[in-house]
Amino acid sequence: MALVGAAPATAASAYNALVRILAAFVLSSLVPLAAHAQVDATGDYLSRMDGDGNGRVSLTEYQDWMSYAFDAMDRDRDGTLTPGELPGGKGKPVTRHGYRARIAETFNKQDVNRDGSLSARELAAPPQ
Ligand SMILES: [Ca+2]
């Protein structure tokens, strides 16, 4: 398996697409679990991701949240999403490490003021 850092640009865009898919997956999949079914405000997303309850989402909190989707999709628990585990049943394998690295890139883009955490406003901003 190729290292993520050596992956060509096409693989990078595939990761971006996957992150979007997983984000949609995790947000939609958690709705039925909510005590109150409606999750339509960014503040609700923030409070769900905000593990330590300080009102801001750290990189670790963001990665842990996004990894929930990864783990849900990694049906054989081997730490890699193989094509059969990916949406549509095809694509390049995605390692957990590579996925978290990709999430960190997304986080850093969202962290507009570079303070190392995402506010509700930064969380709600469209990806750059
Ligand atoms: Ca926090």
Ligand SMILES: [Ca+2]
């Ligand atoms: Ca797997």
